[in-house]
Amino acid sequence: MTSATQPVPSQAAPDAKTLAAEILSCLTYRIGKDPTVATQYDWLSATIKVVRDRLIEKWIASTKKAYEEQSKRVYYLSLEFLIGRLMRDAISNLRLMDEVKNALSSLGVDFDIIAALEPDAALGNGGLGRLAACFMESMATVDIPAHGYGIRYANGMFRQEISDGWQVELPETWLDHGNPWEFERRERSIEIGFGGMVEAVPGSDGRRMAWKPQERVLAVAYDTPVAGWRAKRVNTLRLWTAMSVDPILLDRFNAGDHVGALSESTQAETLTRVLYPADATPAGQELRLRQEYFFSAASLRDILDRHLHEYPDLTSLPDKAAIQLNDTHPAVAVLELMRLLVDVHDFEFDAAWDIVRRTFCYTNHTLLPEALESWPVPLFERLLPRHMQLVYAINAKLLLDARRENSFDDGQISAISLIDENGERRVRMGNLAFVGSHSVNGVSALHTELMKKTVFADLHRLYPRRINNKTNGITPRRWLQQCDPGLFSLVRRTIGDSVLDDIDALSGLNAHADDPGFQEAFAEVKRANKEHLAKLVRERMGIDLDPSALFDIQVKRIHEYKRQLLNIVETVALYDQMRSHPEKDWVPRVKLLAGKAAPTYHNAKLIIKLANDLARTVNNDPSVRGLLKVVFVPNYNVSLAEVLVPAADLSEQISTAGMEASGTGNMKFALNGALTIGTLDGANIEIREHVGAENIVIFGLTAEEVAERRRNGYNPRELIERSPELSQALAAIASGVFSPDDRDRYAGLVGGLYEHDWFMVAADFDSYAAAQRDIDDLWLRPRDWYAKAIRNTANMGWFSSDRTIRQYASEIWKVPYSSVQGN
Numbered sequence: 001m002t003s004a005t006q007p008v009p010s011q012a013a014p015d016a017k018t019l020a021a022e023i024l025s026c027l028t029y030r031i032g033k034d035p036t037v038a039t040q041y042d043w044l045s046a047t048i049k050v051v052r053d054r055l056i057e058k059w060i061a062s063t064k065k066a067y068e069e070q071s072k073r074v075y076y077l078s079l080e081f082l083i084g085r086l087m088r089d090a091i092s093n094l095r096l097m098d099e100v101k102n103a104l105s106s107l108g109v110d111f112d113i114i115a116a117l118e119p120d121a122a123l124g125n126g127g128l129g130r131l132a133a134c135f136m137e138s139m140a141t142v143d144i145p146a147h148g149y150g151i152r153y154a155n156g157m158f159r160q161e162i163s164d165g166w167q168v169e170l171p172e173t174w175l176d177h178g179n180p181w182e183f184e185r186r187e188r189s190i191e192i193g194f195g196g197m198v199e200a201v202p203g204s205d206g207r208r209m210a211w212k213p214q215e216r217v218l219a220v221a222y223d224t225p226v227a228g229w230r231a232k233r234v235n236t237l238r239l240w241t242a243m244s245v246d247p248i249l250l251d252r253f254n255a256g257d258h259v260g261a262l263s264e265s266t267q268a269e270t271l272t273r274v275l276y277p278a279d280a281t282p283a284g285q286e287l288r289l290r291q292e293y294f295f296s297a298a299s300l301r302d303i304l305d306r307h308l309h310e311y312p313d314l315t316s317l318p319d320k321a322a323i324q325l326n327d328t329h330p331a332v333a334v335l336e337l338m339r340l341l342v343d344v345h346d347f348e349f350d351a352a353w354d355i356v357r358r359t360f361c362y363t364n365h366t367l368l369p370e371a372l373e374s375w376p377v378p379l380f381e382r383l384l385p386r387h388m389q390l391v392y393a394i395n396a397k398l399l400l401d402a403r404r405e406n407s408f409d410d411g412q413i414s415a416i417s418l419i420d421e422n423g424e425r426r427v428r429m430g431n432l433a434f435v436g437s438h439s440v441n442g443v444s445a446l447h448t449e450l451m452k453k454t455v456f457a458d459l460h461r462l463y464p465r466r467i468n469n470k471t472n473g474i475t476p477r478r479w480l481q482q483c484d485p486g487l488f489s490l491v492r493r494t495i496g497d498s499v500l501d502d503i504d505a506l507s508g509l510n511a512h513a514d515d516p517g518f519q520e521a522f523a524e525v526k527r528a529n530k531e532h533l534a535k536l537v538r539e540r541m542g543i544d545l546d547p548s549a550l551f552d553i554q555v556k557r558i559h560e561y562k563r564q565l566l567n568i569v570e571t572v573a574l575y576d577q578m579r580s581h582p583e584k585d586w587v588p589r590v591k592l593l594a595g596k597a598a599p600t601y602h603n604a605k606l607i608i609k610l611a612n613d614l615a616r617t618v619n620n621d622p623s624v625r626g627l628l629k630v631v632f633v634p635n636y637n638v639s640l641a642e643v644l645v646p647a648a649d650l651s652e653q654i655s656t657a658g659m660e661a662s663g664t665g666n667m668k669f670a671l672n673g674a675l676t677i678g679t680l681d682g683a684n685i686e687i688r689e690h691v692g693a694e695n696i697v698i699f700g701l702t703a704e705e706v707a708e709r710r711r712n713g714y715n716p717r718e719l720i721e722r723s724p725e726l727s728q729a730l731a732a733i734a735s736g737v738f739s740p741d742d743r744d745r746y747a748g749l750v751g752g753l754y755e756h757d758w759f760m761v762a763a764d765f766d767s768y769a770a771a772q773r774d775i776d777d778l779w780l781r782p783r784d785w786y787a788k789a790i791r792n793t794a795n796m797g798w799f800s801s802d803r804t805i806r807q808y809a810s811e812i813w814k815v816p817y818s819s820v821q822g823n
Helices: 016-031 040-068 087-093 097-106 111-115 127-141 250-254 260-270 282-310 314-320 332-344 349-359 377-383 385-406 410-416 429-435 445-453 457-462 476-482 485-495 503-512 516-541 564-580 602-619 638-647 665-671 684-691 703-712 716-722 724-735 747-755 761-779 782-794 801-813
Strands: 073-077 146-151 159-163 166-170 183-194 197-203 206-212 215-227 234-244 321-326 360-363 374-376 426-428 439-442 467-469 550-555 589-594 628-632 650-653 675-678
Touching (some): 040 215, 087 476, 097 111, 127 146, 127 321, 127 476, 127 801, 146 282, 166 602, 197 385, 215 282, 282 321, 282 332, 282 374, 332 360, 332 429, 374 377, 385 429, 410 457, 426 429, 445 457, 445 467, 485 503, 503 782, 516 782, 550 638, 550 761, 564 628, 564 724, 589 638, 665 684, 675 761, 761 782
Parallel strands (some): 321 360, 550 589, 550 650
Antiparallel strands (some): 159 166, 197 206, 215 234, 374 426
């Protein structure tokens, strides 16, 4: 195609006319459509490709610069990248939003309509995946050469629909119209093996081990450019998809077995079909382990190939590469790098182990023992026989050193071992990631301290300087500038454009927190955001919401420790009080919940059903006069969050203290001017420190008090019987008031609260209910409410992921970074 028909974009700032010409040319020559017959998807694809074109030269220049300067690179391995829609992100970071909107308008296309058609990449579940996406944008923003590595799931996380109040999982077909952001790199196809046997073969200094896999699949790379603010640097997100080595078994096809001829292709493609396949069955466990090894092995081969293209050998790998493991999912990479160094590149075991530990870093995201992955030894040995040998070898070195040099007793040896001997023998991936890394970081101050005392207590005794804290952050470009343009515009008008490049400049709003005029403008922005959400709820669910009511929002993965059940039970109690005392001046309140439950997590799915049963009852009861509405919004994803977060008056961050590692939703809500009601858990503690204790509502037991109650015996039944509101609410739920079609539906759920209540719902209920009534009182004093809300926004600059990444860069990765965002 000639330059006359396909113009190369100028790197000078374009005007709307230039962009319109480029979009029209792309539509004609790359999409193959005339404007008169082009669909909205065609216009979306053409616009994305034009925006992408403007990133390519910066992308190539960023890569060349890293090679020329022989920069140390960061490699971020994550099973999830919850990136959401990319078009607004890229256009905003290129500073071209007005120009693109005007260009499309001149072509008769509405930017907002086509932007809403861009699918959410279904590559993540929740906070861990969204954190990875924020980190990728921030690494580019602060000018760190980085690659993200993950899986290009064809369907990814399921699409959630609600049928008769129950969660229904459906495939998320985000690739229906292709992905115009990505580049397929078929030349970066890497063979990945499974199963087989290990043989001893001659090596340069004696016998070496060689793995002979029985199965092989191809990992094919797809690259997406990730632009930082002002597109100063563009980094790469490389996602792997699985293909069979032979697309069709021709001999079987010719023999008439037309379906069987495609069996290898089907098996290979299954690897990257769905995020988090249900692991309640042995087949599900095997598929998940295959996924983790597949992307980790492909990523490591890619990293080593890139290193050897620049440097003579792998001795310098720790000086030129920092590999960050985002949770335990990629922990098998520790073993794979050992295998490559020892078996392929002829390193001695101790020298290889030194390289491995100086290269890897591990971020822990949970204190839940069941979430620290482990794999049955027979499964691990069958799929990865050489890696199992390395587990035993590393474990022998670890345990012998601990016994000899640190005098560890049998209990401590058992705790640090890479193999759990309690019951079914399992490989502990958390312990492997810990011992195979030079840095192990938590994601909030409390979480990091609890790591030292709980899940990694004995490993911390063995390696007392390895654990450190890096409190999570969020990118303010996505979570203020783009999702709340009304508020961001007000901020700029009030404190100036310095906030574009320095989010800490938000602190200038503190001087305006008590100004009635600014409060009124702030409230108008919030009202508009609530009207936007109300419109979405009405269109999707047919429920009318009053934007003048207090919008009380809890959105996150449905899990018992996150305590959506506490929220629901308190709502039942409030509903009872409203009906019993209609004479009181009740604050109108809208309770919004959203989130997905793991397909095999029975209680989580039952909590979703309860939320919907409660909503049906409350929303259709004339006795509450519309003063209380309950809404469970289905299919929570990044795009929905971008509507919910700016509309929140109250942010529910109510996990059992000591169980939420950090949270990032709490940061997003506070940044957008919502007050937090929460426990002293995760990053709530640091939020309180930054926004001021008077501007956040804290309730409930502390982490220490939770632990003490569990140690000393906890009798929830006694607490429930002493609390009239709680006992009445639980009795209503258990007796079938909200489930007349099945009176016993919630008997087991409520019975669990009476019998054990591991997550302390009963223990915290009265404190939570009292805090909610304090919230009501504050809402009735608008000037006080908005002063606090403004101070939340003003003091959230520290929670930028740019700050987090700079801390990683200086304290863990040892790479240079930019201290400013602007050019």
